[in-house]
Amino acid sequence: MKIILLADNEQKVELIPHQQEIGAELIWSDDLGSLQNYSGADACIDLLFDDTVARIKQLRQLQSPVIIVSSVIMRSAELGTGIIRINGWNTFLKRQIIEAAADEELRKKASTVFLSINKKVEWVPDITGFISSRVVASIINEAYFALEEEVSSKEQIDTAMKLGTNYPYGPFEWGEKIGLQRIHKLLNNLSSAEKRYSPSPSLIKEAKI
Numbered sequence: 104m105k106i107i108l109l110a111d112n113e114q115k116v117e118l119i120p121h122q123q124e125i126g127a128e129l130i131w132s133d134d135l136g137s138l139q140n141y142s143g144a145d146a147c148i149d150l151l152f153d154d155t156v157a158r159i160k161q162l163r164q165l166q167s168p169v170i171i172v173s174s175v176i177m178r179s180a181e182l183g184t185g186i187i188r189i190n191g192w193n194t195f196l197k198r199q200i201i202e203a204a205a206d207e208e209l210r211k212k213a214s215t216v217f218l219s220i221n222k223k224v225e226w227v228p229d230i231t232g233f234i235s236s237r238v239v240a241s242i243i244n245e246a247y248f249a250l251e252e253e254v255s256s257k258e259q260i261d262t263a264m265k266l267g268t269n270y271p272y273g274p275f276e277w278g279e280k281i282g283l284q285r286i287h288k289l290l291n292n293l294s295s296a297e298k299r300y301s302p303s304p305s306l307i308k309e310a311k312i
Contacts, residue, residue: 104126104127104128104145104146104215104216104219105127105128105130105143105144105145105146106127106128106129106130106144106145106146106147106148106216106219106220107130107131107132107138107141107144107146107147107148107165107167108129108130108131108132108148108150109132109133109135109138109147109148109149109150109151109152110131110133110148110150110151111133111150111151112133113193114150114151114191114193114196115131117193117194117196117197118148118150118196118220118222119220119221123221125219125220125221126218126219126220126221127216127219127220129220130144133151135149135151135158135161135162138165139161139164139165141165142165142166144165144167145167145168145169145216146167146168146169146170146171146212146216147162147165147167147169147170147171148171148172148216149162149170149171149172149173150173150191150196151173152172152173152174152191154174154176154177159172159182159183159186162186168212169187169209169212169213169216170185170186170187171186171187171188171189171203171213171216172186172187172188172189172191173188173189173190173191173192174188174189174191175190175192175231175232175233175236175285175289176231176232176288176289176292178204178229178230178231179204179205179206179229180229185209186205187203187204187205187209187212187213188203188204188205188229189201189202189203189204190202190203190233190235190236192236192281192285193280193281193282194271194272194277194280194281195235195236199221199222199223200222200223200224200225201217201222201223201224201225202225202227202233202234202235202236203224203225203226203227204226204227204228204229204230204233205226205229210224210226231289231292231293232289232292232293236289237289237293239277239281240286240289240290240293240300241290241300242264242270242274242277243274243275243277243278243281243286243306244286244290244300244302244303244306245274246260246264246273246274246275246278247302247303247305247306247309248303250305251303251304251305257273257275260273260274260275261273261274261275261276278306283306283309283310284310284311286302286306286310287302287306287307287310290302290306
């Protein structure tokens with residue numbers, strides 16, 4: 104199996120750690136434009152997906168029978184037919200299980216692709232934010248509200264959450280790794296329907312929106 108992987112170096116290492124043997128031939132690039140004349144891949148995984156129609160058109164030009172994109176915002180109906188969406192946020196790719204959404208016809212194909220790189224798939228409802236990214240974004244947002252209320256410092260909140268709840272990262276540390284602009288984009292999108300997701304003023308300020 105040949106797989107095109109569009110990712111930066113950090114994402115690539117999270118998805119496929121150094122020295123790990125996989126059952127696929129990997130064509131890795133951080134530039135979609137460099138692959139426009141390439142054909143013959145069995146699948147394409149785009150971890151740099153930017154939630155635009157233009158990007159979808161470019162991916163389809165690769166003519167891969169399986170297209171997988173990292174998108175916590177766009178749902179399958181918005182992406183169009185034949186595209187599988189996953190939660191590819193930084194830190195989430197390290198897990199053995201990939202959170203994904205697709206119709207029944209595509210699920211078997213996607214599972215085969217991920218099995219070839221030693222990952223399993225957990226199929227979840229096709230909703231904005233999936234499940235885990237909604238939860239983590241909310242935790243980070245609440246931490247910013249706590250900071251605004253002068254409950255404690257960033258460092259103390261991070262330490263308390265790691266030691267008290269056994270989270271892999273503190274909320275501020277997690278926000279930095281994922282990217283606050285991504286967190287804000289998801290919260291802003293969700294808050295249009297549910298006000299409880301409204302991003303805190305300090306998160307908005309730090310995300311430099």
